Amino acid sequence: MTATPAKAPPEPVEASSGLPGEVSVDVLADLLGVSPRTLGKWVDAGIIRRSARGRFPLRESLRAAFAHAQAPKAAPTGDKARLLAAQAEKVELANAAKRGELVPRVTVAREWADMLGQVRASMLAVPSRFHARRGSLTPGDIAELDRVIRDALEEQANDGI
Numbered sequence: 001m002t003a004t005p006a007k008a009p010p011e012p013v014e015a016s017s018g019l020p021g022e023v024s025v026d027v028l029a030d031l032l033g034v035s036p037r038t039l040g041k042w043v044d045a046g047i048i049r050r051s052a053r054g055r056f057p058l059r060e061s062l063r064a065a066f067a068h069a070q071a072p073k074a075a076p077t078g079d080k081a082r083l084l085a086a087q088a089e090k091v092e093l094a095n096a097a098k099r100g101e102l103v104p105r106v107t108v109a110r111e112w113a114d115m116l117g118q119v120r121a122s123m124l125a126v127p128s129r130f131h132a133r134r135g136s137l138t139p140g141d142i143a144e145l146d147r148v149i150r151d152a153l154e155e156q157a158n159d160g161i
Helices: 026-031 036-045 058-069 076-099 104-122 126-133 139-156
Strands: none
Touching: 026 036, 026 058, 036 058, 076 104, 104 126, 104 139
């Protein structure tokens, strides 16, 4: 007669559900889709508990794991929050550029320089245009008007415009 291997004692079963009352770490990890190591971390963090026999109360463990999964996560702070904000800003700028909402700085500077150059040329032409319309001005009046306009333009240039 051959010896048959000894069978493990059957799991205690909850009468109301027909499920085992307690399960091993491997069974619970498999049911939850996590590693046994993760379960160990959850035990250390107080999320789930082991019974006195080192096993896991199934119903209690499942409820605790689901509650943990549904719990709102704390908002990041400090360096993590700054990193997330910087990453969000980078994405927003990239999206704005793709939509054509951003203009390169060099283009803006070139356009302003062109416009201000045109304004300057128009202002410097005022004395001769005024003389053409009102021929009664003396050459001294024209020179004085030219000097006033040049002084005003120089003043604005020195103020950073």
